[in-house]
Amino acid sequence: MTERLDDIMNAAERRIRSSGYNGFSFREIATDVGIKSASVHYHFPTKADLAAAVARRYRERFEAGVADDEASGMPRISAWRDAFRRALSDDGLMCLCGILAVEGDNLPEPVIAEVRRFMELGIERLNNATGDEDAGPRIMARLEGAMLVARSMGDTRIFDRATEDML
Amino acid sequence: MTERLDDIMNAAERRIRSSGYNGFSFREIATDVGIKSASVHYHFPTKADLAAAVARRYRERFEAGVADDEASGMPRISAWRDAFRRALSDDGLMCLCGILAVEGDNLPEPVIAEVRRFMELGIERLNNATGDEDAGPRIMARLEGAMLVARSMGDTRIFDRATEDML
DNA sequence: GTCTATAATTTGATAGAC
């Protein structure tokens, strides 16, 4: 039913995580999915709509992944580390919110808002888990940074080596 | 003499660190500097040329800043932390190589090469300083990540809180 | 829902005068 919507969002997520918001076009998404760009606009009127929807879904999926790990007894820090590791190893791509975060202030307001929500979520959860209000920013920084460096060196194992003490 | 060249590179660096490689145009640079885009092409034939030159200069300036700190007695890890902090607080912008790193593989080859050189430099120097081959990736990850998170939350102090134990 | 067609703008880049 809504499989077409999913196809579009999947293609958009892959493209954004590869090249960023300014690095993909509606025509590319359309080609990936096998339709025309006008049809993509039918589902998402503007580029900002599409990117914001993808960012929201990413955050919700991320949150659910962490919750699953915690439900099976994993400590919260390890669960967040595991969720980042999964995002990196599943497809070798950067964190969606990480790349949107660095692309910065020229992005549409709704996209920026979703990214900030992702960061706030992680910081708050990790602060609560540790009782240390510096722990949230520090752990999120390590995880985003480990993805960034691993990606720039083209070596996933760098993420593991830079975060193995968090297990 | 070459002040025009510097003006162009300064404008390009600011734009890239704000919005990335795909987020700036020759016309914007030209407007910033007060000339026409054709004149920018005179100095840098292609966009890849300009970005690669800016990335190389960034790395060299970064390296010199670290060397200065070390010459005045600062330990190497603190010196790297200080150089990142300076880059962030001078203008509130992201690390140039950090943003180019996440924009990824669709960038022109010469630009990717400069970014990788920056990361390799940091990793190697920090590995040597600690005698631990995991320390380089871990420290670079923390510094890049702290900038990323601080930037996405619009709060420079997050960088300090996430890295104060490295002083 | 998807298409064709197209508008309006921007982009990276070049040619040639001064």
Added chain:
DNA sequence: GTCTATCAAATTATAGAC
């Protein structure tokens, strides 16, 4: 070195037929 003029291509987005 900088300009005007221009190009070919790509971009976001819309109108309207099917």
